[in-house]
Amino acid sequence: MYSLAVLVMILMSIVIFSGPIGFLLTSKKMWNYSKEKKALWIIRRILVAIIAAAGSLISLLLVFNSIPLGPKLLAMAGFSLNIFALKREFFRDK
Secondary structure, three states: OOOOOHHHHHHHHHHHHHHHHHHHHHHHHHHHHHHHHHHHHHHHHHHHHHHHHHHHHHHHHHHHOOOOOOHHHHHHHHHHHHHHHHHHHHOOOO
16 A cells, blocks of 8 residues: 555645646746757756656546546646646747
């Protein structure tokens, strides 16, 4: 039972924290700072894509499973923040 609780905690942590981390990585300050250094720019973009993809997939997994409403709402919020972070990263000008 302990390992199941740890697994659930890890999944919920990814859902909860992936959106804000992606949101912070796409902030104007981080965007301008990494724009000066090409390697940092590429690493940041890859990191945002990986974090947002993982968070979105786990969020969708939680949304479509039969779980209580509270975790579903957290998963929907995490999914929307991840999509918003991806939009800010790859479609900033549009």
